[in-house]
Amino acid sequence: MSDREDQLVGEFPLIPKQERAQLKRDLLLKSGHELFILKGYEHTTAKEIAAHAGVATGTFYRYFSDKRQLLMSLLEDRIEMFMPPEPKWGVSDPETTLAGLLESHDKRLKEMGLQRLLPELVAKDAEFAQVLASGKRKIFTRILSGIKLANDKGLTWTDLDLNTVTWSLMTLAEHTPEKMKQCGIQTDYHEVAKVICRLIFPPEVIIKLRTCGTADEEENDI
Amino acid sequence: MSDREDQLVGEFPLIPKQERAQLKRDLLLKSGHELFILKGYEHTTAKEIAAHAGVATGTFYRYFSDKRQLLMSLLEDRIEMFMPPEPKWGVSDPETTLAGLLESHDKRLKEMGLQRLLPELVAKDAEFAQVLASGKRKIFTRILSGIKLANDKGLTWTDLDLNTVTWSLMTLAEHTPEKMKQCGIQTDYHEVAKVICRLIFPPEVIIKLRTCGTADEEENDI
Amino acid sequence: MSDREDQLVGEFPLIPKQERAQLKRDLLLKSGHELFILKGYEHTTAKEIAAHAGVATGTFYRYFSDKRQLLMSLLEDRIEMFMPPEPKWGVSDPETTLAGLLESHDKRLKEMGLQRLLPELVAKDAEFAQVLASGKRKIFTRILSGIKLANDKGLTWTDLDLNTVTWSLMTLAEHTPEKMKQCGIQTDYHEVAKVICRLIFPPEVIIKLRTCGTADEEENDI
Amino acid sequence: MSDREDQLVGEFPLIPKQERAQLKRDLLLKSGHELFILKGYEHTTAKEIAAHAGVATGTFYRYFSDKRQLLMSLLEDRIEMFMPPEPKWGVSDPETTLAGLLESHDKRLKEMGLQRLLPELVAKDAEFAQVLASGKRKIFTRILSGIKLANDKGLTWTDLDLNTVTWSLMTLAEHTPEKMKQCGIQTDYHEVAKVICRLIFPPEVIIKLRTCGTADEEENDI
DNA sequence: GATGAATGAGGGTTCATTCAT
DNA sequence: AATGAATGAACCCTCATTCAT
Numbered sequence: 001m002s003d004r005e006d007q008l009v010g011e012f013p014l015i016p017k018q019e020r021a022q023l024k025r026d027l028l029l030k031s032g033h034e035l036f037i038l039k040g041y042e043h044t045t046a047k048e049i050a051a052h053a054g055v056a057t058g059t060f061y062r063y064f065s066d067k068r069q070l071l072m073s074l075l076e077d078r079i080e081m082f083m084p085p086e087p088k089w090g091v092s093d094p095e096t097t098l099a100g101l102l103e104s105h106d107k108r109l110k111e112m113g114l115q116r117l118l119p120e121l122v123a124k125d126a127e128f129a130q131v132l133a134s135g136k137r138k139i140f141t142r143i144l145s146g147i148k149l150a151n152d153k154g155l156t157w158t159d160l161d162l163n164t165v166t167w168s169l170m171t172l173a174e175h176t177p178e179k180m181k182q183c184g185i186q187t188d189y190h191e192v193a194k195v196i197c198r199l200i201f202p203p204e205v206i207i208k209l210r211t212c213g214t215a216d217e218e219e220n221d222i
Numbered sequence: 223m224s225d226r227e228d229q230l231v232g233e234f235p236l237i238p239k240q241e242r243a244q245l246k247r248d249l250l251l252k253s254g255h256e257l258f259i260l261k262g263y264e265h266t267t268a269k270e271i272a273a274h275a276g277v278a279t280g281t282f283y284r285y286f287s288d289k290r291q292l293l294m295s296l297l298e299d300r301i302e303m304f305m306p307p308e309p310k311w312g313v314s315d316p317e318t319t320l321a322g323l324l325e326s327h328d329k330r331l332k333e334m335g336l337q338r339l340l341p342e343l344v345a346k347d348a349e350f351a352q353v354l355a356s357g358k359r360k361i362f363t364r365i366l367s368g369i370k371l372a373n374d375k376g377l378t379w380t381d382l383d384l385n386t387v388t389w390s391l392m393t394l395a396e397h398t399p400e401k402m403k404q405c406g407i408q409t410d411y412h413e414v415a416k417v418i419c420r421l422i423f424p425p426e427v428i429i430k431l432r433t434c435g436t437a438d439e440e441e442n443d444i
Numbered sequence: 445m446s447d448r449e450d451q452l453v454g455e456f457p458l459i460p461k462q463e464r465a466q467l468k469r470d471l472l473l474k475s476g477h478e479l480f481i482l483k484g485y486e487h488t489t490a491k492e493i494a495a496h497a498g499v500a501t502g503t504f505y506r507y508f509s510d511k512r513q514l515l516m517s518l519l520e521d522r523i524e525m526f527m528p529p530e531p532k533w534g535v536s537d538p539e540t541t542l543a544g545l546l547e548s549h550d551k552r553l554k555e556m557g558l559q560r561l562l563p564e565l566v567a568k569d570a571e572f573a574q575v576l577a578s579g580k581r582k583i584f585t586r587i588l589s590g591i592k593l594a595n596d597k598g599l600t601w602t603d604l605d606l607n608t609v610t611w612s613l614m615t616l617a618e619h620t621p622e623k624m625k626q627c628g629i630q631t632d633y634h635e636v637a638k639v640i641c642r643l644i645f646p647p648e649v650i651i652k653l654r655t656c657g658t659a660d661e662e663e664n665d666i
Numbered sequence: 667m668s669d670r671e672d673q674l675v676g677e678f679p680l681i682p683k684q685e686r687a688q689l690k691r692d693l694l695l696k697s698g699h700e701l702f703i704l705k706g707y708e709h710t711t712a713k714e715i716a717a718h719a720g721v722a723t724g725t726f727y728r729y730f731s732d733k734r735q736l737l738m739s740l741l742e743d744r745i746e747m748f749m750p751p752e753p754k755w756g757v758s759d760p761e762t763t764l765a766g767l768l769e770s771h772d773k774r775l776k777e778m779g780l781q782r783l784l785p786e787l788v789a790k791d792a793e794f795a796q797v798l799a800s801g802k803r804k805i806f807t808r809i810l811s812g813i814k815l816a817n818d819k820g821l822t823w824t825d826l827d828l829n830t831v832t833w834s835l836m837t838l839a840e841h842t843p844e845k846m847k848q849c850g851i852q853t854d855y856h857e858v859a860k861v862i863c864r865l866i867f868p869p870e871v872i873i874k875l876r877t878c879g880t881a882d883e884e885e886n887d888i
Numbered sequence: 889g890a891t892g893a894a895t896g897a898g899g900g901t902t903c904a905t906t907c908a909t
Numbered sequence: 910a911a912t913g914a915a916t917g918a919a920c921c922c923t924c925a926t927t928c929a930t
Contacts (some may be wrong), residue, residue, distance in 0.1 A: 484707040515687070577847075577850075580849055589809060603860070604857070605854065605857040605861075607857075608861050609861060611849055611851065612838055612858075612861050615841050616834055616837060616838070628806065629806075629830075638825070639834050642865065643825065643864065646869075647823075647825070
């Protein structure tokens with residue numbers, strides 16, 4: 001808010017209306033986001049979201065028809081952030097690369113925190129589940145096509161189903177942080193990366209990739 | 223609670239009563255279970271649980287201090303059923319064995335349905351999350367010890383962290399059914415089993431296990 | 445309330461449940477009735493009705509799905525009381541009889557007071573309007589048949605449409621009290637009765653009825 | 667209010683402004699009128715009235731202190747239109763004349779529609795009820811004086827109270843359209859006119875008026 | 889003057905929990 | 910023990926009215 005105001009100091013006396021409205025909408029989104037993470041979706045009330053955003057209850061309803069719609073908006077903006085990262089294979093050591101991706105992905109997720117809410121909502125809201133599933137399918141397809149490229153070059157296991165491998169990869173990446181804590185072990189991104197790489201590549205391929213990674217000109221988007 | 227204590231005092235003068243009480247408690251547990259699955263935890267009311275169990279609203283509160291406690295009881299009884307199965311390695315083809323275990327595990331989960339509720343609750347109830355995590359740790363330990371046995375015999379990958387492998391195994395088993403559907407692919411238990419086995423055993427070990435499985439006397443509980 | 449309790453004193457220790465529920469329902473009906481009259485339907489809240497009945501808000505919703513339903517119940521019980529009275533002609537002086545009927549009818553209406561609400565509701569609630577209209581039609585039919593009897597005996601005007609006469613009669617009876625005040629004149633039931641009688645009977649018939657009313661054995665229910 | 671006062675100061679320096687303001691005021695009155703009829707007074711919001719008039723919400727409050735005041739203004743302008751017509755007796759056939767008046771009166775009412783709202787408001791707003799009653803009294807007085815003229819000429823019933831007759835006449839005229847439908851009969855203006863005439867004039871007077879109506883030079887405003 | 893975003897009191901309704909019977 | 914009516918705090922949402930722009 002003050003950013004934008006500062007930005008305009010000495011230039012325009014007023015912030016355009018639309019922008020101010022957008023600002024309030026964003027405040028509410030942020031507020032909802034924070035409270036959903038803090039207390040869970042069901043335990044957050046519209047009144048609280050408004051109060052925490054510093055606006056009146058009624059203002060909430062100017063921008064969102066209800067709590068659910070706020071959440072939907074939250075997700076439409078950010079759904080891709082909930083998804084596993086898209087590593088590039090064949091660039092130096094794939095395990096190290098992947099470990100870095102996992103770590104930064106998890107950090108982003110932690111900042112957002114919303115992924116803790118997703119299952120709660122999927123269970124209760126069919127429409128929401130669809131939105132989420134369609135996002136997942138998009139990511140899935142992208143990862144799968146990356147793995148297929150590696151497969152075409154004969155780099156992957158030949159006896160595993162690529163769909164299943166892709167799904168495993170996504171699942172492991174998605175649950176890395178919370179789940180490992182639940183089992184009482186420390187999250188070691190590099191070990192997870194090694195496991196995930198083992199799902200895709202035979203050990204000798206990984207060694208090859210590790211040694212001649214940069215020599216290999218081709219980058220494979222996965 | 224005090225019921226059971228009474229039960230142990232003086233043989234069985236009150237057992238019929240106790241039995242009836244236990245019956246009611248079970249009816250309520252069953253009713254709560256069904257409704258939680260059907261409508262979600264937050265959207266199920268105590269009145270409904272009582273009505274669906276065929277008892278009065280007030281009776282609910284004789285057996286459970288509140289809705290949350292009913293859920294806790296539900297989980298204490300059944301938490302192990304939410305956990306991944308414990309395969310026995312070295313018994314015939316490990317992939318086929320595992321595929322069968324995965325399938326039956328998923329069937330049990332589907333029958334119970336409660337796992338749909340878990341994330342909703344974990345997000346909101348720290349105590350509940352602890353109960354769940356402790357259950358998971360128990361399973362984790364059991365699986366890990368099984369893998370360690372295999373490791374002692376030189377059957378597993380030597381370059382992967384066994385904790386991480388165990389966690390991956392659990393994660394994949396746990397999410398097999400719902401998650402695969404979300405990505406738009408059919409659940410093929412045998413392919414998942416192959417992927418999981420690849421996490422544990424190098425391919426040549428699997429071939430060996432497959433051919434001399436029954437010859438290998440030792441059963442490894444995992 | 446105390447009536448029923450007294451009735452049972454020394455016989456039964458408790459008032460049957462059903463009866464107590466009915467009692468509460470009646471309390472709420474009474475409370476709603478009073479407040480609707482006092483403040484108008486729209487300006488009366490469910491909360492107020494409950495408070496005024498001495499029960500909690502939630503109790504209101506145990507007995508009525510909402511405010512509208514309470515009103516409907518109020519009317520189903522009493523709709524006939526809102527209707528014009530049913531005079532018996534040919535019994536002594538018809539004008540005096542009618543005047544008495546008008547007066548007692550108005551008293552009843554005043555006690556109930558609900559008729560002040562009717563137009564407000566008719567205007568806004570089609571279903572309600574139907575309920576009311578069907579009640580009116582019932583009364584209309586009864587009055588009309590009474591007038592037809594008088595007509596068969598050649599007692600009425602021969603050049604007036606009986607339907608229209610009946611309607612006029614009802615309309616005048618219904619609006620006697622409030623409307624006369626609005627025009628700044630005192631309500632004189634006997635004068636209204638004379639006017640209404642003039643609508644039905646020619647003057648000479650009225651004189652005849654007045655003199656030989658009791659001699660005329662036949663009573664005509666109208 | 668002060669607008670008009672200003673208008674009279676110094677000829678017309680501000681009249682264009684005034685005119686625009688008056689225009690807006692009229693737009694709002696029209697809009698309120700339409701929506702009150704469509705949805706009822708309580709169910710029409712200030713925002714809607716403004717939007718439907720094509721102005722901003724705030725503008726509403728520049729011209730009216732609140733919703734109620736808009737309605738009052740609406741009525742002050744038009745209260746006479748809600749009143750029964752003022753027939754002229756002794757001009758040709760009084761029954762036909764009256765029938766025509768009734769019909770055109772009803773048409774005007776239907777166009778305006780506001781009379782559906784009146785009872786809702788009378789019930790809740792004492793001041794409003796007064797405004798309405800004073801309007802009615804005005805009409806009442808005018809009709810009464812007309813009837814008195816006829817009375818002076820010996821044309822009316824001699825045994826009926828003129829106040830009561832006048833009131834009956836107004837009441838019947840006012841309720842002709844809606845009420846007859848409620849009773850399930852068709853509105854036949856000519857029959858109603860005959861009934862109303864019978865209240866005022868003995869049959870022989872009507873015949874006389876009918877035959878020598880135009881011969882009778884005097885027009886009686888009622 | 890005009891605008892329409894913002895306000896927040898208040899209405900309708902639900903439901904976890906209690907308690908008289 | 911069992912019942913289910915009663916409770917009332919708290920939820921969601923609306924809308925008359927204000928006020929900065």
